[in-house]
Amino acid sequence: MQPISSVKGKAYPLGLKNVDTDIIIPAAWLKTISRSGLGKGAFQTLRGVAGNVFDDPAYAGAPILIAGDNFGCGSSREHAAWAMADLGISAVIAPSFSDIFSGNAFKNGLLAIVLPQEAIDRLMDVAKTDEIHIDLETQTVTTPFQDRFAFEIDPFRKHCLINGVDEIGLTLKSSDAISAYENKISASQSWLSPNQA
Amino acid sequence: MSAPQTLYEKIWNAHVVEQRDDGTCLIFIDRHLVHEVTSPQAFEGLRVAGRQVRRPDLTLAVPDHNLPTTARLDANGNNIPIADPESAQQLEALERNAPEFGISYIDATDVKQGIVHVVGPEQGFSLPGTTIVCGDSHTACHGGLGALAFGIGTSEVEHVLATQTLQLSRSKSMEVRVEGELGPGVSAKDVVLHITGVLGASGGTGHVIEYTGAVIRALSIEGRLTISNMAIEHGARAGLVAPDDVTYAYLKGRPMAPKGGDWDAAVAYWRSLATDIDAVYDKVVTISAADIAPSVTWGTSPEDVLPITGVVPDPSTFADPSKQAAAQKSLDYMGLTPGMPMTDISVENIFIGSCTNSRIEDLRAAAAVLKGRKKADNVKWAIVVPGSGLVKQQAEAEGLDRIFIDAGLEWREPGCSACLGMNPDKVPAGERCASTSNRNFVGRQGPGARTHLVSPAMAAAAAITGRLTDVRAFMD
Numbered sequence: 181m182q183p184i185s186s187v188k189g190k191a192y193p194l195g196l197k198n199v200d201t202d203i204i205i206p207a208a209w210l211k212t213i214s215r216s217g218l219g220k221g222a223f224q225t226l227r228g229v230a231g232n233v234f235d236d237p238a239y240a241g242a243p244i245l246i247a248g249d250n251f252g253c254g255s256s257r258e259h260a261a262w263a264m265a266d267l268g269i270s271a272v273i274a275p276s277f278s279d280i281f282s283g284n285a286f287k288n289g290l291l292a293i294v295l296p297q298e299a300i301d302r303l304m305d306v307a308k309t310d311e312i313h314i315d316l317e318t319q320t321v322t323t324p325f326q327d328r329f330a331f332e333i334d335p336f337r338k339h340c341l342i343n344g345v346d347e348i349g350l351t352l353k354s355s356d357a358i359s360a361y362e363n364k365i366s367a368s369q370s371w372l373s374p375n376q377a
Numbered sequence: 378m379s380a381p382q383t384l385y386e387k388i389w390n391a392h393v394v395e396q397r398d399d400g401t402c403l404i405f406i407d408r409h410l411v412h413e414v415t416s417p418q419a420f421e422g423l424r425v426a427g428r429q430v431r432r433p434d435l436t437l438a439v440p441d442h443n444l445p446t447t448a449r450l451d452a453n454g455n456n457i458p459i460a461d462p463e464s465a466q467q468l469e470a471l472e473r474n475a476p477e478f479g480i481s482y483i484d485a486t487d488v489k490q491g492i493v494h495v496v497g498p499e500q501g502f503s504l505p506g507t508t509i510v511c512g513d514s515h516t517a518c519h520g521g522l523g524a525l526a527f528g529i530g531t532s533e534v535e536h537v538l539a540t541q542t543l544q545l546s547r548s549k550s551m552e553v554r555v556e557g558e559l560g561p562g563v564s565a566k567d568v569v570l571h572i573t574g575v576l577g578a579s580g581g582t583g584h585v586i587e588y589t590g591a592v593i594r595a596l597s598i599e600g601r602l603t604i605s606n607m608a609i610e611h612g613a614r615a616g617l618v619a620p621d622d623v624t625y626a627y628l629k630g631r632p633m634a635p636k637g638g639d640w641d642a643a644v645a646y647w648r649s650l651a652t653d654i655d656a657v658y659d660k661v662v663t664i665s666a667a668d669i670a671p672s673v674t675w676g677t678s679p680e681d682v683l684p685i686t687g688v689v690p691d692p693s694t695f696a697d698p699s700k701q702a703a704a705q706k707s708l709d710y711m712g713l714t715p716g717m718p719m720t721d722i723s724v725e726n727i728f729i730g731s732c733t734n735s736r737i738e739d740l741r742a743a744a745a746v747l748k749g750r751k752k753a754d755n756v757k758w759a760i761v762v763p764g765s766g767l768v769k770q771q772a773e774a775e776g777l778d779r780i781f782i783d784a785g786l787e788w789r790e791p792g793c794s795a796c797l798g799m800n801p802d803k804v805p806a807g808e809r810c811a812s813t814s815n816r817n818f819v820g821r822q823g824p825g826a827r828t829h830l831v832s833p834a835m836a837a838a839a840a841i842t843g844r845l846t847d848v849r850a851f852m853d
Contacts, residue, residue, distance in 0.1 A: 197699050198578050198678050202818040207799035211443065211463035213417035213470050225820050248699055250579035253612065254818060255797075256514040257415065258530035276579055279548075279614045280514055280528055287532035334546060336401045347532075348428070351540045354395055354403055358431075358542055361394045361405050369646065371639035372407060373434065374502055375632065376481060 181289045183344035187271040187314045190242035191307040192233045194226075195300070197248030201281065204252065204260040218259055219266030234267075244312055246303050247274040251292075252281025261288045271314050273321065275300055286337050287347070295321060299329045316342060381653035383550050384619050385585045388525040388650065392508050394542055404545050406537050407507035408524075410493045411438040411480065413471040414799070415512030419535035420474040431541045433479040437502055440468050440485055441492045445801050446762050446789035449486050456486065464800065478538070491765020491791040494518040494732035498602060499765055501631025505620035505647040510537055515732045515815060517608040521601035522628070523620035523650065525585070528609065548614065549659040551584040555592035557666030562849040564742065565600030566734060566813065566832035568592060569607040570672040574682030575664060581613030584660065587652065588618050592666050598627040599738035606733045607815050610679035620647045671848050673719055674817045674830040676707035681817070683719055685835065685847045691715035710819055711827050712807070723755060723844040724829065726810035727786065728822070729836050730762030731796040734813035737771050739833040743813075744777040746837035746851050752785040753843030759786040760802065762794040786840065798823045811839035 202225075209221035226232050233239055245264070251274040252260060261284040264272070271291035285292040293314060295303070299321070303312060306323045313322045316338060321329045340347060365372055382390070395403040409432075416438075423430070430436060443464035451457055459465040468485070475482035483489050489496065494515055497503035505523035510516060512534045519526035533543055553572055586608055593601065601618045608616030625644055628634045635643045670684035681704075683690070692704035692715070708715070713722070729735075729743050740763065752759050761781045763769040769791060772778055778788045795802040796814035798821060804810040806825025813836050814821075817828035829845060838846040 197703055200678075200816075200818045202816070202821050206820055206824070207797045208824075210414050210799055211461075211467050213421070213467060215418050225824070250582065250612065253578055254514065254609075254816060256512055256516075256528035256530055258418075258512075258532060261530070276582060278579070278612065279582060280530060280609075283533065284530035287530060334401070335399045336397065336544070347544060348426070348536050348539050351403065351536065351542060351544065354542075355540075357395050357403070358405070358540065362432075362541075365405075369642070371635035371643040372504075372507070374408070375634070375636065376434070 181287070181340070181344045181346065183342060184270065184289045184291065185316045185342050187243050187291060189244060189311050190239050191244035191246050191303065191312045192239050192242050193304040193307040194233055194245055194247050195304050198250045198253055199247050200254035201252060201257050201260045202254060205257065205263040209263070210257055210259050215262045216266060218263035222263040222267045241268055243268060243270040244314065245269050245272045246300060246307055247272060248300070249275045251277050253278040256280045258284045261285045261290050265290055273300065273303060286341070289341060291316065291341070293321065293331050295329050295331055302327060381655040383652045383656045383658060384523065384587055384617055384650055385525065385550050388506055388508065389547060391506070401544055401546050403542050404508060406510050406541055406543060407435060408497070408502060408509040409436045409537050410497055410509070410511035410516070411436060411534070412442060412493050412511070412513065413440045413467045414442045415531050416474065416534055417467060417470040418531050419538060420478065422535045423478070423538060428539045430478040430480060430538045435541065436480045436538070438471055438475045438480050439483040439490055439493055439496050440471055442793045442797065443467055443800050444485055444792040446760070446792050446794045449790055488766035488770060491768065492732045492735065492793055494606065495735060495764030495768065498522055498598070499631065499767055501628055501634030504628065504634065504643070505624055506650050510543070514609045515606050517614065517616045518602050518606035518732055520605035520608065520616040521598060521618050522624055523618060523647065525615055525617065527615040548585045549583055551581060551586045551613070551660040551662065552658040553586050553588050554590040554661065554663045555588065555666060556590045556663065557592060559592055559666050559669065561852055562671050562834065563669050564832040564834060565596055565603040567669055567672045569604045570674065570682045570830060571669045572664060573607060573611045573679045576611040576662065578610065578678050578680040579612040581608065581611045584613050585615045585617060586613040588616060593618055594621070597738055598623060599736040602736065603733055607679070610815060619651045671832065671835050673835065673845055675711065675713060675719065676704060677710055677817055677819050678707070679815070679817060679830065681707060685719055685845065687719050689713045689715050689717040689719065719845050720847060721844065722809065722829070724809045724811045724839050725755060725757045726804050726808055727756055727759035727836050727840040728795040728810055728812040728814060729760070729833055730764070730794045731814035732764065733815045734833050735762060735764030735768065737768050739813065740768070740772045740777050743833040743837040744780040746834050746848060747784040747786070747840065748780050750784055750841050752840045755843040756840055759840050760789050760795065761786050762789045763791050765791050784840065795822055797821060804828070811836045811845060
């Protein structure tokens with residue numbers, strides 16, 4: 181994972197709530213065996229509609245997306261995070277995220293920033309004309325108009341994002357603890373080992 | 378004596394390998410189900426980093442999402458290749474990756490093949506009190522057996538393959554208590570649709586939900602799997618039903634379940650998992666069975682639920698302004714007008730299947746309604762897709778396939794089918810489908826498809842009349 185500590189730039193003012201994973205990337209795009217090239221399918225159903233923010237030249241190449249409640253609900257497809265990253269999006273700001281999407285975003289260095297609806301409303305307004313600045317170190321979202329919104333983030337996730345930590349590599353450092361757990365279970369709950377069908 | 382604990386806390390605590398100062402835990406994963414869509418990039422990641430699968434014995438792979446549900450073998454018993462080259466490539470990747478990493482693989486032509494969430498319980502791979510993951514959000518399903526089961530993304534699939542663990546933060550706990558007794562024609566699917574309507578699509582976010590109460594206790598395992606399956610549709614990453622004698626009777630003798638003395642030890646352990654009497658949930662929601670009717674969705678979020686006796690809602694009546702806008706968009710997409718009775722909505726397509734409703738009990742419920750009847754002429758496409766080869770075999774032994782075929786429905790091979798629009802089974806743009814699946818998202822069953830989520834019995838009733846129908850009209 182590439183380290184990420186801040187994102188600054190234009191933001192797509194989408195604002196929709198319950199943006200599900202089928203909206204972010206339809207299932208027809210899940211047949212790939214690669215992580216790349218999914219940007220072409222990102223938000224396909226929304227892009228078919230006249231006046232959508234993704235095809236508006238005012239927001240071309242924006243690194244930030246602003247959305248409504250429950251962003252990323254639905255499927256566990258990490259393709260949603262890959263598609264957004266491929267589209268050039270580095271951060272999403274919304275009042276809430278589905279648990280699985282939020283995890284997938286984190287694993288790909290895509291910031292999922294939670295702010296209250298009032299802040300979202302204000303940022304939707306600012307995004308029409310100006311840039312937005314997300315700073316992970318200070319955990320703030322700011323605008324050129326002195327707006328300053330603080331956000332919470334899990335300290336472990338913050339550490340991993342800023343340092344670009346390879347999480348599997350990190351966990352493998354606990355291999356001895358995992359082995360000890362496995363030994364304990366095979367002694368006390370041997371029935372947990374599945375019969376091979 | 379230790380503090381009273383919920384079922385969720387007991388399972389969580391039994392799986393902590395390490396706990397960090399910030400509260401994040403390294404959690405051991407007992408069972409990992411792998412399918413063809415969310416795993417290729419994970420195996421590729423292992424290859425690039427030179428890593429092995431830590432516990433292939435705890436991992437089981439089966440293809441389901443891409444497979445066409447038409448015949449898989451020709452008259453000579455040879456494989457019929459998948460026409461779509463991308464689907465074929467994804468299937469080949471799993472066929473190659475499973476043996477390369479030493480993982481058991483159930484082939485597309487094996488009678489045991491089926492939807493991962495049907496196969497796991499059916500084989501006794503999924504057990505109470507275990508942690509179960511799969512790169513699929515409906516993994517919550519296995520919670521119906523009392524397992525802590527949840528969907529993960531591909532990076533987490535790779536993490537579990539390499540380490541048999543996940544770095545997780547503890548969720549909040551919620552109890553959804555369903556009291557009373559279900560009325561005639563009201564099934565587990567109606568219960569979970571109703572719960573989703575009450576909680577909303579994000580009502581369970583950040584929580585693990587335990588479903589309790591007389592209604593849940595009275596359900597079969599099939600019914601409990603249906604309920605827990607859709608925990609994700611109200612935002613909960615996992616659902617749970619405490620294991621009991623119904624669970625043990627279902628699991629005993631299944632191929633991968635414990636045997637002999639191991640079985641007795643397992644049951645003794647499972648009995649200790651029930652939520653302690655004085656344990657406290659972070660949130661409690663109580664629902665009365667008397668309020669649950671045969672249910673149907675009208676919009677493009679699973680929270681858009683109505684009793685079949687209802688009328689299409691007027692968006693202006695919603696209190697939340699963002700919900701008003703969303704409802705209007707949904708109605709435009711669905712081609713519906715406010716005030717229209719739900720039973721006036723005609724349907725051209727019927728789908729009975731998916732990890733939510735493709736088990737033997739689901740097929741029996743649909744067949745009971747369809748027996749001796751015919752589908753309506755305006756129903757152009759009606760398919761019944763069993764959840765596994767074993768469900769198919771059982772249904773055929775009971776003669777259910779004849780009932781479906783005689784009624785004018787197609788009897789298919791097992792797979793995810795028309796639930797998600799990534800195999801040939803799709804609903805044409807602009808057409809409606811009464812579907813026993815779990816999501817009515819825009820384009821879910823194919824671009825422009827309009828989905829109404831219902832129970833198997835309700836889908837059968839809609840097939841007969843060609844419109845959304847109160848199944849109670851077909852009951853004595």
